[in-house]
Amino acid sequence: MDFENPQRLWLLLGLPPLILWAWRAARLRARGWKVLGQWGAPPRDRSVGILIALTFAVLALARPRIGFAPDEPIGPGQDVILAFDVSRSMAAEDATPNRLGLAVETARSLVDVLAREPADRAGVVAFAGRGVLRCPLTQNMGAVVDAMDRLRPGDVKPGGTDLAAALDAAVEAFDPTESEEGRTVVVFTDGEDHEGRWEEALERAIARGVVVHAIALGDAEDGNPVPSGTPDQPLTYRGEPVVSRRNDAALDAIAERSGGAVLKLGLATADLGLLYRERIAPVALARRRASKAADRPERFPLFLAASLGFLIAACRPGDRVRRPRRFPRNAARSVILGLALTQVGADPAPETAAAAVARGRTAYDAGRFAEALAAFEAAAARAPDRAVPAYDVAATLYQMDRHAEAVARYQEARVRADAALRTKIDYALGNAAIGLGDLPNAVRHYDACLASTAPGEALDAVRSDAAINRRFALEQLQEAISRQDEPAPDDPSDRKDTPDGTPRGGEAKPDDGPGDDPEGRSGDADPSGGRETDRPSPRKRGGAGGDDPSPPGGSPDARLDDALEQIRDARRRRLPDEPPPDAPRAEGKDW
Template structure:
């Protein structure tokens, strides 16, 4: 019985026949007594039927009836796509030109170009062989995904072999916990050979998550072709015999069919799949997202509470000029009346508090939903937008975070604007927009808001500004690499939107009308100091602050997550390493 949230309360309805019998018995006795007294005219009503109806409505209200669709915060725009690319040695076979992996990369890049036509689209890259490895996390910087694709090499994921199931597991995890309005898609590029046989296991998870898998099959399905070994011109051997690899389509076809995707037998040449994306891939993902998105039903118990109040008043109203009887019941119903108004339990403050708890626990998607609801309930408030932006930052949705920070900036007082300018600088830095980052840091430093909190924010802004200036300088030595540990030693510690409590502050700041102690996660702060106003330590789930900055710079601004080894490792002809 999904109409009621608490159907167990409906057992109270079994008392209604007994109450009705008692009411009828009382009515008959009153009529008999009225007649024995020789009274003429009609017997006055006692309101018992009204109270019986009121009790019925209250029981139904306790069961929390729900129907219709409530106000659901809209999903952010965009389409999330994970490129799942087979980098096993068999993808080096040269039946395709330049080889199977080369065809896969060229084709995937055509899809990235199509993704770039709509803002908000994100892409990730997962390479797999004997296991899956995330090469580029979900990012709106599609250039990062394209560069990660171009860095893939046959055999660069170890152990070798082909385990499609392991690759699918990593691809599912790559989506994270924040949906996009246009849905989720995995684009699988492979020759279809699979040695582990575990690819059917993730199908259930794919269905539950509403993820569509489109399979792009590469290679010759009719004849086997030798596989490069990485040791000169000699082909890969297995137990003394050359390995002959040909395309297998069974897994491709099953995955596409079970998830509602398409099977594309690409063959031996790359194809521009931009048109396929517009006509098939994007619409299917959107329909799948709309089909699985939970429907949030509206609470309707206030209707029954209000009806019970009206019936109780009617039952208590005197037949003649006396004032209301049964005053005790009127008082009880009066106390219940605020429930009839609804929404008292769903205030902006309550949503913000729930969001902060979820944020502290590391559940940033849940926190964002709560903050977005708070924005609906308090459309003129700065704090809900500020908090939502902090959650968006942690979800690596930097462009959306800038939008929310800008909205909060328009509504904030001087103190909060100082924090927002600092946070905008950090977000722009994560996006690689050094010019914008410097401008926001300058705005923060120009703030005249007073207080120890503001002094700490400006100090951190100055440190991060120096770092941005260093990043803007051309490298003095082209051979320097981001992977050189010494190059990270002088970096400022990571900006982070972790804590939501406020430091002690002076009187001028405590009078801020737009904030209350601890009601926002705060701007992204260098972690060597306490969070924005927080006297406590950073939650363990936040991870290493320096690691977060490095990840943002490397994955977003520097357009790669790690550089794979381009040299094929040695082979062993006693195991299936292709």
């Protein structure tokens, strides 16, 4: 249980003096009744009921929140990054077939468990002297297994072992725009660390909500020679053969400080399903419960009803003893306390977040977007931990053609949204990305929307619209790539003139450009008959469900050039790994 206005609980400090006053009055009443020689027991004391009523009234003013909203269950879903040590020491053959092979075989059991939950995602990071993302977070566990099977000792350059690089690469693999609960890193390594700078990287990981588990591989007692790549010749360092032993000290410290566990396999494989069930899934569930605490429903009407009930019970008539004709002391006390409660609640209550949202939606439906934006901003300020007000702000910004601001607010709402609202937000982010001309990101957001499994007819309609818009975005990207591959006759730098000075191909034709067809067609002429080519057009649904025309945001050529540049940048990042120039190594150690 928590409170919307905990500062009002200070009023409870007035209860101890009132309790002492009531206790003293009860003693004096009993003594006076005995001195007067009255028959029977003295009149009953009403102070206890009034004080209980006052306590419940103060709690109601603090607006308690208990339990969870029934329509917002805590769903499953973990993001797990599998970080594999691919340094040369992982080729040691004290395990079968070697340490890296044992690590991959052991990781398969964890991937099998993750595959049973549709909401779970996994990714693969390989590290030696630096960390490299081999497979981004995905629900396709087949791709994860394929990335693991391709790992080989010595794949990542420079060599050596740097646990800090592993942690940094794993943390970077998580989406910073998504919620931080349910983030797990499982490190498969023999524990050797040549750099000794893992503490700062671990602090960065903990700050991002990451829990690190470690799987220790190899012989901790005798060790094993590190192969050099030449048969029957071990790796040497300063004239001596290199013997690699498992080192658990850094792994124990990393797991303890991040809330994880260390599994010391040694030379035998194990089933990691138990690690998932007892450590990974429970930690993610606990963090989700903590993040949902702000969404608990308010229960102050129950406390207010209890306060009124005790007050009525305390003031009911029923004493059979005759009393002097004067104003009863307990009745005066009841009147005073009632006036005090009236004064406490006399100030007009500020507008709640729910009332501001209702006012904003009325203005939104009427097309008064500036007024709706002000109302939704007020609701977001009063309930900063809730997703719906931020989502409504983003939807209104989208309708006002302020797409960049809408994207920022959609991403802010997505962090706190449940599965159903995230489906709508992913669809709206795709629409906003099209409005900004960011077609690759639009496809990515539509894919996230289509991957949602949240049930409901309304969400099925949203996913259907997302599929149509995704086809539109992909066709625009393909058209952009085909235009890039064709020669540009209108570019003076690429055009060659004929001897008589006229451009090759005759006189240049004017470019009519795409039309503003409200149905979203491109407007390019069809050479067969001059008719416009029909293409799937994006659904004209705004971020909040309202209608909006085809996405603006500059000329189509400018948007497509932007998209092409992003595609080229993505291709450059997918080139084979190259070691950074002059990468330092710890004392020349390369295993």
